[in-house]
Amino acid sequence: MKKEIANWGNYPVMESDEQQFSFDDQLQQMVKDTHHFIPRGNGRCYGDASLGGQTISTLKYDKILSFDVQNGVFECQSGLVLDKILEVIVPKGWFLPVTPGTKFITVGGAVGSDVHGKNHHVDGSFSNHIVEMDIVLADGRVLTCSPTQYPDLFEATCGGMGLTGMISRVKFRLKKIETSCIKQKQIKADNLEHIIQLFEEYKHYTYSVAWIDCLKKGKGFGRSILILGEHATINDLNDKQRKDPLQLPKKKQITFPFNLPSWVLNTFTVKAFNFLYYGKNFKKEINNVVGYEPFYYPLDAILHWNRGYGKKGFIQYQFVVPMNAKQGLIEILQRISDKGIGSFLAVLKVFGKQESLISFPEEGYTLALDIPVRKGLFEFLDELDQIVLKYGGRLYMSKDARMKPEVLEAGYPRLQEFKDIVKKYNPDGKIRSTQSDRLLLTTN
Amino acid sequence: MSTVLILGAASDMAVAIAKKYAAEGNAIQLAARNIQRLQPLQSDIAIRYNTTCTVHEFDALNFNSHQAFFDQLPVKPDITICVFGYLGENETARASWVESEKIIHTNYTGAVSILNVVSNYYAAQQKGVIAGISSVAGERGRQSNYIYGSAKAGFTAYLSGLRNRMFHEKVHVVSVQPGFVYTRMTENLTLPPLLTANPEAVANTVYKAVAKKKNVVYVKWFWRWIMLIIKSIPEFMFKKLKM
DSSP, rough: EEEEEOOOOOOSSEEEEEEEEOOOOHHHHHHHOOOSSSSSSOOOSSSTOOOSSSEEEEETOOOOOEEEETTTEEEEEOOHHHHHHHHHHGGGGESSSSOSSSSSHHHHHHHTOOOOOTTTTHOOGGGGGGEEEEEEEESSSSEEEEESHHHHHHHHHHTTOOOOOOOEEEEEEOOOOOOSSEEEEEEEESHHHHHHHHHHHHHHHEEEEEEEOTTOGGGGGOOEEEEEEEEOOGGGGGGGHTTTTTTTOOOOOOEEOOOGGGGGGHHHHHHHHHHHHHHHOSSSSEEEEEEHHHHHGGGGGGTTGGGGGOOOOOOOOEEEEEEHHHHHHHHHHHHHHHHHHHOOOOEEEOOOOOSSSSOOOOEEEEEEEEOOOOOTTHHHHHHHHHHHHTTTTTOOOOOOOOOOOHHOOOOOTTTHHHHHHHHHHHHOOBBHHHHHHHSSSSSS | OOOOESSSSTTTTHHHHHHHHHTTEEEEEEESSSSHHHHHHHHHHHHHTTTEEEEOOOOTTTTHHHHHHHHOOSSSSSEEEEEEOOOOOHHHHHHHHHHHHHHIIIIHHHHHHHHHHHHHHHHHHHHEEEEEEEEEGGGSOOTHHHHHHHHHHHHHHHHHHHHHHHTTTTTTEEEEEOHHHHHHGGTTTTOOOGGGEEEHHHHHHHHHHTTTTOOOTEEEEEHHHHHHHHHHOHHHHHTTOOO
């Protein structure tokens, strides 16, 4: 069925012929019969990674295949959304090993983007927890791969943006929890130096992330709030919470009903928002116990918050620079604050070590910024790309809608190896997206 | 807890109905032609809702197998829901008897065949509930899908007669009349969003109708009135319309 689709950033928007399937045999046939396509889940990557003239949607392919409650091993079809997994596993005392900031992504998407969470420095990315998975290759064959079985296919699929084939089944390990709550600590940092020092000081925490006010100049440049968390134990709960320690959050969601006019977001309003957000924590440090939802998924409470950026959409710019290159971080934040390009969401976190072929994380600092699309933005981001590269960093493909192929190549030293594996399993470039064509990963 | 048999369990409507009954704590029996297709749904329901879910091979068009299919069920269902159907292509069916036959036999003959078996069993037990998913297309023949419509008309009349007979046997029969529903069956059609329900809405309607012992239910309330208007157009005018 032809329809207009866009991912979470609402940029770009394009017409696509979307096919759906529910069964294994249908999927294999569809993959064989479709000339060019890209797998598509819930469309929560930001740019054009799951866009193309033809897409195969996994959303109806969402069945749980097995759940070993004793050992915490979960197996499902690739279209299952994390939200639905949490509903099943949390009451049984298990949690996702790694989760991004939204629970509305599919398992297939989690693998294709090799998502990371606030615990990357401790637990790595999603692919570190995969036992095995099935891939439907371009010719309809199904291969089971794992770190030891077809390891090249496995590695190129984790973070490979769906280009190796259609992920159909994923089996992964869960994390044991005693309660569904998080023991949270929030600390205010006066500036960038301070927040980096705090990250260092609190690196033993399982979960950590910082919100940065990226418009503040002068002494308070880089002021931020560090948010730390641990899974709460029974002893951390109050009497009321103890009655049902593994309870699921109650459903209540507010929907952002329409696109805001784009003039609403300007330097002034973003400054005001940041002022209020930073100021809402009166105390230097707050310690409390909260449900897992506000901790992991604060923005999921507002459905379609992406409409806040207006019809033209927005770009999420996320990069990582190595640990010893924090000067790069400073330089980029300075450029943003000088330019006055505001972002409600500027999120900083530290990645731990990771060996990867095409996955985004590497040891260092990662910063994510939301910036509404406007005139001159892409030129400005091209300049930022050069700073990222100068410091030996790279950009996140799941958030990308505009980088140039040279930027990808310079950021991912094993790119050629990745391309070769894609070529091996998807020889005619049948599986391709707007992004993969733009980045010259599939053009032949 | 009841055991619910779902005939034609691989369709989108059937999946939604199975999930609704499982969520309310019932045991589920999934029946369809292709058991392999049902297996992921079976594990999904069993794990998600912590209930018993079994799969059974059933072919609506293999009439001779229906008695044996029902006899072999390890547990006899308290509620039987007949969901299977085949929309087909009216254009193709006009030219090809094979297509016409498939439409008629799937929507009518197959349903009568299996529900005769089930209703005889329920009559002997003096208890049980049967729900049949028919269609508003069966309420008046239209040029665009009268072969499907006539088969559904037959099914609607069958259910009504069955309800009458089974009332005296303490068995209840529900007729469900969905209008447009977003499913695999209709994915190539352009449906008017206001008039179109999703499979979950159908599942909720079926669940409530069975629980409240309703006789004939429409998934979206206005379909009853739309069909009333369509049925009241005099034939000499109706035949001139392009519907």
